[in-house]
Amino acid sequence: MILLIQRVLEANVRVGSDVVGEIGPGLLAFVAVEPGDDDATARRLVDRAVGYRVFGDDAGRMNLSLADTGGGLLLVSQFTLAADTRKGLRPSFTAAAPPELGRQLFERVVEYARDALPGRVATGRFGADMKVSLVNDGPVTFWLRFSAGAANESR
Numbered sequence: 001m002i003l004l005i006q007r008v009l010e011a012n013v014r015v016g017s018d019v020v021g022e023i024g025p026g027l028l029a030f031v032a033v034e035p036g037d038d039d040a041t042a043r044r045l046v047d048r049a050v051g052y053r054v055f056g057d058d059a060g061r062m063n064l065s066l067a068d069t070g071g072g073l074l075l076v077s078q079f080t081l082a083a084d085t086r087k088g089l090r091p092s093f094t095a096a097a098p099p100e101l102g103r104q105l106f107e108r109v110v111e112y113a114r115d116a117l118p119g120r121v122a123t124g125r126f127g128a129d130m131k132v133s134l135v136n137d138g139p140v141t142f143w144l145r146f147s148a149g150a151a152n153e154s155r
Contacts, residue, residue, distance in 0.1 A: 002032040007140035013124040014131040021122035023072030032081035033097040046112040076124035
């Protein structure tokens with residue numbers, strides 16, 4: 001799984017004219033599922049997102065996590081993070097999980113996140129044409145990758 005997190009002052013997702021998810025200060029997290037990902041990968045991704053220390057402490061150092069700050073988490077499925085862009089001018093999406101596996105594991109991520117952060121998790125709509133708005137704080141953006149059965153491969 002791939003996780004792209006952005007520290008935000010606020011963020012929302014629209015489908016058509018409807019706001020389907022929104023948060024105030026917290027993390028906007030784009031999630032891509034890859035073949036071979038499983039429940040354990042989903043849980044590891046959520047643990048990392050909830051515990052990743054990207055918020056400033058009293059000294060201004062990134063020492064606090066969502067668990068510490070009480071911030072919100074907006075989860076948005078985004079298979080394009082798994083694109084292979086090494087050749088040509090058109091991305092290949094063969095590295096993304098098939099839609100049904102993607103939906104199943106994204107829903108597990110949402111479930112685990114809601115267990116970890118009750119009342120603080122919002123989502124986009126899987127497979128929909130979404131419009132995402134955000135105010136990036138910093139800007140602070142991190143790309144993390146988790147492989148099934150392997151140690152974290154964050155970059």
